[in-house]
Amino acid sequence: MTIKEIQDSIVEEFSMFDDWMDRYVMLIEMGKECPIIDPQYRNDNYLINGCQSRVWLHAELKDGKIYFTADSDAVITKGIINLLIKVFSGQTPADILAADMSFLDEIGLKEHLSPTRSNGLLSMVKQMMLYAEIMNK
Amino acid sequence: MNHFDVNDIRKQFPVLDQLVYGKPLVYFDNAATTQKPLCVIERERDYYLHENCNIHRGVHYLSQMATEAYENARKTVAQFVNARQPQEIVFTRGTTESLNLLATSLGQLLVNQGDKVVVSAMEHHSNMVPWQQMIQAKKGELLVIRMDKKGVLDLNHYEELLKQKPKIVSITHISNTLGTVNPVKEMVAMAHKYDIPVIIDGAQSMAHQVIDVQDLDCDFYVFSGHKMYAPMGIGGLYGKMEWLEKMPPYQFGGEMVDTVSFEKTTFNKVPFKFEAGTPNVGAALGLETAVKFIQSFDRQEVEAYEDELLRYAIEGLSSVEGMRFIGEAPKRNGLVSFVIDGIHPYDLGTIIDKMGVAVRTGHHCAEPVMTFFGIPGTVRASFAMYNTKEEIDIFVKAVEKAANMLR
Known part of the structure; x- marks a missing residue:
């Protein structure tokens, strides 16, 4: 699937819920399904700054595509990083760099998460873009 | 001297009377800052x-x-x-x-x-x-x-x-x-x-x-x-x-x-x-x-009321599975800090916020204390004279519900 197709399906999934509790239940589920980072990378070098809870992110280039793994000590944060992983993992660096991130507004993530958490979310996106930039060369 | 009546007192704090996410606000972040009565404003x-x-x-x-x-x-x-x-x-x-x-x-x-x-x-x-x-x-x-x-x-x-x-x-x-x-x-x-x-x-x-x-x-x-x-x-x-x-x-x-x-x-x-x-x-x-x-109040009466709130909160929270209080000194005042086994304080705070409950999560500007207890942070509920036992009931239920979601 293309990035756009994946984003659309996530937006559709989220729009099924009116209640914020249900959306959080979904994020928590996503957190539990997150592809976990290899323990050797779960260190300060892979830590993303700007999140109140700790998030580690690793990226690997295979056959021209980037595969992300991550972990966090908070499950909601892990849900958010996994949501981004679902969108970006298995895509080419060029496609990731060209991606439109407005779907975050559509599912209300940016708008409804607390400012600190929201900054964390933006830091996560920024870090993924940074990996894509490096691997695009 | 005014007789201490929490319902009268609450009327002097208009900020308390509001809905957040459609739920009545329960403000338990008083150690960060208290609300201000009308007379002060x-x-x-x-x-x-x-x-x-x-x-x-x-x-x-x-x-x-x-x-x-x-x-x-x-x-x-x-x-x-x-x-x-x-x-x-x-x-x-x-x-x-x-x-x-x-x-x-x-x-x-x-x-x-x-x-x-x-x-x-x-x-x-x-x-x-x-x-x-x-x-x-x-x-x-x-x-x-x-x-x-x-x-x-x-x-x-x-x-x-x-x-x-x-x-x-x-x-x-x-x-x-x-x-x-x-x-x-x-x-x-x-x-x-x-x-x-x-x-x-x-x-x-x-x-x-x-x-x-x-x-x-x-x-x-x-x-x-x-x-x-x-x-x-x-x-x-x-x-x-x-x-x-x-x-x-x-x-x-x-x-x-x-x-x-x-x-x-x-x-x-x-x-x-x-x-x-x-x-x-x-x-x-x-x-x-x-x-x-x-x-304007009998200070002892207010102190006794706040102590009762604290005791009531500790009692309510004690029944939550995996509850671990951080700070169990015999003489305590104004707040209760805790973690729940296997749950990050930030997750808990985020979920109960959606239920209208405002608490503080994190290290509370005391990182060495967190290091001492070996935890990333706590959930802290802190009280003021305008808080009620009914609010504590809502809070304890919210904590239970959130803990069940997060486990």
């Missing part, structure tokens, strides 16, 4: 509507009135903490500024190269970092009073540290993370045996306990207005006159000077020597009103 508004003026210098009517009001506020605060004279109260922006003032000014007076200063293991960053920075610049040593796993300071260790002849002791009255009420009167007496002055951080105590600086015999007592129903941007420092007179100024500029030439400046009297620049007059008047608001 109106006092500050009135000042800007009718009295606004720069103080201490004007010959005109408004300036004289504002000066008088500001100095009356000082008197009210002095009486509130039982200072010997109003001049022993210096207005600051709050606890943090008061402590920075002391670290700089008292530090300059007393601390030489290689000297030591004592703080405790449960300090807020504001009562640790200023001392740490000052002492590092002087190649000295910061001595830290140990605590046990219940969050009680080790007074034997404290005695050992005093024998090392530190120049200053600075300790919190009530821990903002653990709720521990420290035996400050005893700790002051212990330090005085060695002729060491003691500063008490009263940020968490002023709203909840009767403070008598003469009875405590502390050399300094510092506090924030906004944690005791007053506006933000105002707070204070009580200091014994003999210290305030000896201490050099903290900041320089207008208001704090006596005579000025390009060759030499002489400084104003205490407390003006420590109040450089235009003070926050409106907030000082708000603080005075907040003090009078607190004084």
Whole structure:
């Protein structure tokens, strides 16, 4: 699937819920399904700054595509990083760099998460873009 | 004296009467800042509507009135903490500024190269970092009073540290993370045996306990207005006159000077020597009103009510599976801090926020305390006189529901 197709399906999934509790239940589920980072990378070098809870992110280039793994000590944060992983993992660096991130507004993530958490979310996106930039060369 | 009726009190705090995410707001973040009663809001508004003026210098009517009001506020605060004279109260922006003032000014007076200063293991960053920075610049040593796993300071260790002849002791009255009420009167007496002055951080105590600086015999007592129903941007420092007179100024500029030439400046009297620049007059008047608001109740009745809230919250939370209280000192006040096995405090705080409950999560500006307990942070619920048992019921149910979602 293309990035756009994946984003659309996530937006559709989220729009099924009116209640914020249900959306959080979904994020928590996503957190539990997150592809976990290899323990050797779960260190300060892979830590993303700007999140109140700790998030580690690793990226690997295979056959021209980037595969992300991550972990966090908070499950909601892990849900958010996994949501981004679902969108970006298995895509080419060029496609990731060209991606439109407005779907975050559509599912209300940016708008409804607390400012600190929201900054964390933006830091996560920024870090993924940074990996894509490096691997695009 | 007003009879204490929580429903009447709540009417004076309009901010409490609102829905967040469609749920009634339960405000349990009072240790961060309390809400303000109407009388305080109106006092500050009135000042800007009718009295606004720069103080201490004007010959005109408004300036004289504002000066008088500001100095009356000082008197009210002095009486509130039982200072010997109003001049022993210096207005600051709050606890943090008061402590920075002391670290700089008292530090300059007393601390030489290689000297030591004592703080405790449960300090807020504001009562640790200023001392740490000052002492590092002087190649000295910061001595830290140990605590046990219940969050009680080790007074034997404290005695050992005093024998090392530190120049200053600075300790919190009530821990903002653990709720521990420290035996400050005893700790002051212990330090005085060695002729060491003691500063008490009263940020968490002023709203909840009767403070008598003469009875405590502390050399300094510092506090924030906004944690005791007053506006933000105002707070204070009580200091014994003999210290305030000896201490050099903290900041320089207008208001704090006596005579000025390009060759030499002489400084104003205490407390003006420590109040450089235009003070926050409106907030000082708000603080005075907040003090009078607190004084309008039987303090023992309020204290008993707040204790009951705390006991009720602890009892309710105890039934939650995996509950671990952080801070279990026998004498606690105003707040309860906890973690739940396998659940990150941030996740819990995020979910219960959606249920209308406002608590604090994280390290509460006391990272060394979190390191000591080996946790990333806690969930902290802190109470004020306008909170109710019904709100605690909502809170405990929210915690249970969130914990079930997150497990």
